[in-house]
Amino acid sequence: MSVATPRTAWFRARLDLHALFDEADTRNWPATIVRRGLIGLVLISVASIVLETVPDPAAAYGAWFLGIEDVAVAIFSIEYILRLWCAPEEPNYSGSGEWAARWAFARSLPALIDLISILPTIAGLILSAHLKIFLLLRLLRFFKLARYSPGMRSLAKVLEAERKALLASAIILLGFVILAAAAMYSAEHDAQPDKLGSIPAAMWWAIVTLTTVGYGDVYPITVVGRLVASVTMVFGLMMLALPVGIVATAFAEEIHRREFVVTWGMIARIPLFATLSASEIGEITRFLNARMVSKGTAVVRQGEDARSMFLIASGEVEVELPNGPVRLGEGHFFGERALLENSKRSATVRATETTRLLVLEASDLRVMMDRNPAIAQRIRGVAEQRQADNAKNEDAD
Structure with a gap:
């Protein structure tokens, strides 16, 4: 040793x-x-x-x-x-x-x-x-x-990726602060020399107005000053919406991208899709929705209408058959037979542990099988094999 x-x-x-x-x-x-x-x-x-x-x-x-x-x-x-x-x-x-x-x-x-x-x-x-x-x-x-926190990490990535756009927004906002302060100084410096007697002093008012915080110690008292304030308020709403929109859009894209990567990884591990290329797996991700079920949850029930089939990305489920339960683990799929035969569910399927499923709706299944004959053949073959096994077990009884 x-x-x-x-x-x-x-x-x-x-x-x-x-x-x-x-x-x-x-x-x-x-x-x-x-x-x-x-x-x-x-x-x-x-x-x-x-x-x-x-x-x-x-x-x-x-x-x-x-x-x-x-x-x-x-x-x-x-x-x-x-x-x-x-x-x-x-x-x-x-x-x-x-x-x-x-x-x-x-x-x-x-x-x-x-x-x-x-x-x-x-x-x-x-x-x-x-x-x-x-x-x-x-x-x-x-x-x-x-x-x-994945969410906070995603937000940090968004701020890093959009730093140039956010910097540009800050520069534009600073420009509006200076212009609004100059306009208010011109309108109010005679009426309020102690509060708006210079552009730097008026910049406090401009920041408060553009950020829509409201007034406290400084506010316009002349007609021209109030007109300037009204225009500044409207521009303030637009200016605040700009960085918020940039961050919100980028954050939504980052979350979607992360979910895509996770889903892609789960699909790539399933044997049914093992022969597909990366681009084909990427196309299939558009049809699949991830779903997490807890232990003991009935994924499908016997006798209900079939609307989707399920692929097991991780975890395990138990199919409650008349001849005894059958367990399916990671990489298997179920619910395809009822969809192919346009019939009701023949068995109840429950999760035996926390299980992550990929759900494929009936209409999407037909599209995917039309586009990928090899996958269609594989799904039909498994469905036929399961039907034959069930018939054999019934004959044995």
Whole structure:
């Protein structure tokens, strides 16, 4: 029996540690425990930072808040060091050398948030300064949750991808602020020299108006000033809609793209589509809808009308037949016979565990079979084989 060298054992430990921090692997229960523990610690530490600014809780539980902060910083520091050490195992940096991978990881946004969230407390301890002066930076650790949220990661990708369009929107908005401030200065500087006596002073009014926040300390009192304000309000509505529209459209596209990739991956694993090319699988994704069912859920019931067939992407179902139940696992499909024969369901099918299904409606099945004769032959062959097996079992009884 061979004995692992220290170098091999070292790399193996690093690989295991990376698996422990892998947010994408939901089947690894130790990783799930670590992930949930870190999420809980982030929420508790942020809550303590917020509550320590309230006089009564700060006076009563100040020592607890400091203790929570010390524990959080210690754990987050260990997490940062360990993530930095196993950075070469990250797929994004695997092509680089070890130190190049660590440097690339250290410059990534999640790593910078990790570092910034612990540095203020460490600096406060070294400098003997009060922690409240670093309050804002400490609260940045809330954004560590983005590492565990696909939605927040998608939003970050959208902001990164649309940064030029958003920058252009900000420049246009700044231009309108300057123009509106200049117009209001021209209309109101004689009437309100203390509030609108210069363009920089009028820019506060312009920002409040363009963002549709409303008025408080500064508002027009002349007819011309109110006319300028009316026009500025209308333009403010349009200007705010521009970046919102950019982000909303890009975010919807990102979610659709992510769902497409997930669905494509599930379809590619199903043997029925194993002979298809990537473009053909991409075309089939237009016909399929993903559906998640929990354990014990009846996917179809005996005697009901057949409107769709189902492909099992993951999990398992049980077909309740007169001669005994039959279980179907990942890669199998069911419900095709009733569609082909235009008949009612012949059996009830229940999920024996949490199962991800791909649903194919009757009209889409016909289109897909017309376009892909090989798939049509495969589906008909399985349906005929199942019918023959059922008839054989009935004869045996």
